[in-house]
Amino acid sequence: MAFTEIPGCFHNDPPIADADQLAINVLDESDASNRWDQLVSASNRHFMFLDETEWPAILVRDASVFYTWMDDWNNDNADAFCNALRTLDIDLTQSVTVFWMREHAIESSWDAFTRNWINFLYEDEGCIVVPSVSYTSLVLSNGNSWVGTRPSAA
Numbered sequence: 001m002a003f004t005e006i007p008g009c010f011h012n013d014p015p016i017a018d019a020d021q022l023a024i025n026v027l028d029e030s031d032a033s034n035r036w037d038q039l040v041s042a043s044n045r046h047f048m049f050l051d052e053t054e055w056p057a058i059l060v061r062d063a064s065v066f067y068t069w070m071d072d073w074n075n076d077n078a079d080a081f082c083n084a085l086r087t088l089d090i091d092l093t094q095s096v097t098v099f100w101m102r103e104h105a106i107e108s109s110w111d112a113f114t115r116n117w118i119n120f121l122y123e124d125e126g127c128i129v130v131p132s133v134s135y136t137s138l139v140l141s142n143g144n145s146w147v148g149t150r151p152s153a154a
Helices: 018-022 029-039 055-062 070-074 079-085 110-115
Strands: 024-026 095-101 104-109 127-131 136-141 144-149
Touching: 018 024, 029 095, 029 104, 055 136, 055 144, 079 110, 095 110, 104 110
Parallel strands: none
Antiparallel strands: 024 104, 095 104, 095 127, 127 136, 136 144
């Protein structure tokens, strides 16, 4: 089951524990695209191309930065941001979809994501994290994170 990389998006460095790898499901392009269209944008395929009326762009524009993670990422220090993420209103057992773009996404437990967030930010232009139940969602881009409430449908 071990995996090492989703090119341009995810890298298994530092190594993810086997138990956490079992909680990570790489979505095929069709499933990733369908989820993106429903949860993020029906018209744009990447965070950098979202228009100003789409919820991730509104979140980045209007919300305060929740956490600046770049120094932690550069120093392989996952604990502080992990602890900050665990303060959010997202149950540890809840499933989340992590999008890098329409065609590239994974599904993970929130617990596994919070412990291994460093691995998910291999591509830091824009990572969008959408929980399956909670409307509390995240945008992580260029060393910062924003948290806010997404609409029920894109």
